[in-house]
Amino acid sequence: MASETEIRLEETGSGGVYVxxxxxxxxxxxxxxxxxxxxxxxxxxxxxxxxxxxxxxLKLVQRAVEDARRSGRKIIPLCPFARAQFQRHPDYSDVLES
Known part of the structure; x- marks a missing residue:
């Protein structure tokens, strides 16, 4: 399995992608x-x-959660997969936008 360090973040002005x-x-x-x-x-x-x-x-979602924690951001997981990961991992609740 790939490690977190292999995840690349490409940002644009309005969003981005984890790869x-x-x-x-x-x-x-x-x-x-x-x-x-x-x-x-x-x-x-x-x-x-x-x-x-x-x-x-899951590694991609974890990276987004870690980045959100570091930057003080919240996350809305509209993607069904990401939403399911937030439901399975209550420890992500600190970055979940309510």
Missing amino acids: LRPEAGEAARMTFSRAGDHLIVIDHTEVPEAFRGQGIG
Whole structure:
């Protein structure tokens, strides 16, 4: 399984994407948009079929949670996968926008 240090954050003015490339070629991605200075909305997570079941999607969500904690941001997980991870991990509640 890929480690957190392999996750790359690519930001734009209005959002960004977390990218994890476990092997050459395909990459897992989780996109987000900004809703103000202190709020991000995770809107899509995509993990290639070959990497499913390895915890890669969870690693992307964990990285976003850690980044939100460091920056004082909150997260709205609109993406069904990210929303499910927030439900499974109550320890993420400190960054969940209520």
